[in-house]
Amino acid sequence: MSKIHVTTTVNNEVVEFLADPRETLLDCLRDRLDLTGTKEGCGTGDCGACSVTVDGTLVCSCLVLGVEAEGAKIETIENMAQDGALHPLQRKFIEHAALQCGFCTPGILVAAKALLDKTPDPTETEVRYWLAGNLCRCTGYDKIIRAVMDAAAEMRGAA
């Protein structure tokens, strides 16, 4: 099948790639742009490991076609640390030991950031239900929730 030329902005950089029209955004990010921080856990939108934002909206990149990225602004885990400084969520995940194998971590961080961008003062229940689409098999979730709540508190304090 002939490929389609896509121009898009990923992590504030304009990029171009050729995509098979059947190819997912996840595969384009990983295979065309070498942004392998975004992971495939299920390929069916049920685990959240491939979470990215498209024009500020949290999506599973395995459910978005690469060609749909045309003209959009995409942000991935690779853009979360700014100028070499970790985002408070990233720091708090380390501090609270909120990761083990790490495979779900990028997706959960992207999803949590999308929550805090809109809801800086979430309740624990809001965090739990917002992140309900992100599966983690290692941690049992407790430390992740603590890390997100703590990061939110710090960010509110800093604002």
Place this chain on the structure above:
Amino acid sequence: MSVHKSLPHDAALLHVSGQARYIDDIPTPADTLHLAFGVSAIAHGEITSLDLEDVFASEGVIDVLTSGELPFENDVSPSAHDEPLLSTGDIHYLGQPIFLVIATSHLAARKAARLAKITYHDSPPILSIDDALAANSRFEDGPRIYGQGDISVIDSAPVVIEDSFEIGGQEHFYLESQAALAVPQEDGEMVVHSSTQHPTEIQHKVAEAIGVAMNDVRVEVRRMGGGFGGKESQGNALACACAIAAQRTRRPCKMRYDRDDDMIITGKRHDFRITYRVGCEENGKILGISFVHYARCGWAQDLSLPVADRAMLHSDNAYHLENIRIESHRLKTNTQSATAFRGFGGPQGMIGIERVLDHVAHRVGRDPLEVRLLNYYQDHQDHSVEASGGSISSKMKTGPQTTPYGMEVEDFVLNQMTADIVDRSEYQSRRNAVADWNARHSILKRGLALSPVKFGISFTLTHLNQAGALVHIYQDGSVRMNHGGTEMGQGLFQKVAQVAASCFGIHMDRVKITATDTAKVPNTSATAASSGSDLNGMAVKAACDTLKARLCAFLVDRHECRHSDIQFKDEQVWIKETAFRFEDVIKQAYENRISLSATGFYKAPKVAWDRIKGQGRPFLYFAYGVSVSEVVIDTLTGEYRILRSDILHDAGKSLNPDLDIGQVEGAFVQGAGWLTTEELVWDAKGALKTHAPSTYKIPAFADRPDIFNVSLWDNENQEDTIYKSKAVGEPPFMHGISVYLALSDAIAACGSRYPHLDAPATPERVLTAVQRVQRHGL
């Protein structure tokens, strides 16, 4: 000292920034090829025709291999040689690999794999435990039987209870699916990157598959995206397929299972049926007990024998059972070959006896906690206190109590731990509050349960209890460390690095952690049986001790001091009152031609086990824990929530408390998932219908208990383990049993009968159990 500190996971920074590389993230040459298996659509029978024309013609396909084209061994089993990589014509389960597609992309390979035209001669599949029993389809000639004492005491016991229940299997659902990458080298050598817990087995199987010696194959594992036992043997097929294809095409070959393929092809936790017949006193003291275990092992033997053995070895859990018989049937079925999964049979054995204790308590009308305490082994302090006090009690006369397999329980601490958690969790007042709630509410019912864990630590195959390490110190005082253990998220690499840093008295940032590599440390055991830090920590310590001995000998000579004058601490080497910088000592040692590289080796002491007789000391020690869970169920829908869980867990003198608590929390949630929401469903033809997270439900964020308190029990290991710590990978998995028992307790509040509740206790099963109890009235 770096040990006993809560340092972050060694790769935490890489993980939060998306830089940590898993197999599919490793940059590969542009000519890399991608593989996929074509799998069988029936569960049992023979292939009558195989037309691969459309597969060959599919876009991007380079080659397609069937069993006839395999150059050497067609076997990916861990030991029994009963697991062909590609079917030779016989079909043993639905999802069995039949042919291998080699293509230019992952998607092209997967699409092509669906295009084969295959006809079969169907045979009736043996799917269930009953099917297998009817056909006498089993591994080993007959059941294994372990036990002690005389179970005829059951017949004359005041109370006799008989029942049976089923326990479902469990999908590992490591977030990173199985993956491997083989890169051909000059002179026939092969480098394999594999997401595996067992690099040496990958090396061994790949060498057999491509017809070379093990020294021609190097396997490297930096990390896995979760393992849980699912990557102990199940990665063999992908690694062998990649190596065969790479040898054939002379190009790098990569294979990763898509999630659905992973669930359809690979093995899972063994499902069990357990029947029991128990005789006890009116107060609930067990006099004699007989268990029969039926384990559904799937089509190939894999690790089923030691898994089923370990289930038998945990049939006593925390209870001293003087008259016991355990009979274990290992049944062969036309389903995925069940494999290792955290606990390795232990959880199944343990839930058997825990349900018995619960059932006994219900029958004799006492709180299950009282009945548990009545049957517990005695704490080890009981011996010493009584001995030193000079008063020889009746307990002391019997000495340490013996398990059903002849091992003395010398380190029991659950009496103390249980007293502690009863206090912390306010068990008694909540027991009353639950009873009060249930008296006042007819729709929502609450349940509360406490369950203990006593888990044996060591591989039951005794020779596996060995490990190797390689430690280098470079001229600048930096240390590079390697050992046979693999990192799957559990924090092993950090814990072992803490050991190395502690040995030399240096900061962690001097110690570089490196990928597991069969060229550096050979003949390793799988990172399994919770043994990772016990074995590899000791091996690294042995290497560090060798290096320190060389440095000390050098310093004794140079400074005319004694060995005992030298100390390694605070980044310095102290000779009496004088301190030298570590890097300066290293530089001098180098210049004086002292070898700064050493291997280390460790073998666990004391263990000796005869699995046929069922006698010996299979374990170096036991790890303990106890949990209390409270749930609420909706008797109209069967839905439920975990309201609160309190866990007290014994990790010995923890090497890293944060990482260990992480293991406990994650294991508990995984264990609760096994017994509640995680349901595997096969249809009548043997097709696994729950092969994706859309239908197979592991716990999610919202399923964690509302109140979740996890603490470590400060308890130095009595045995000489690495810095007196205890293994922590598997034991806390079984805390999930308290959730199952709490659900059963809530259901019991709906009537007078003891609930029949199979696991997983899905809302459907809870509802059915509620209705059954209600039918029999109060």
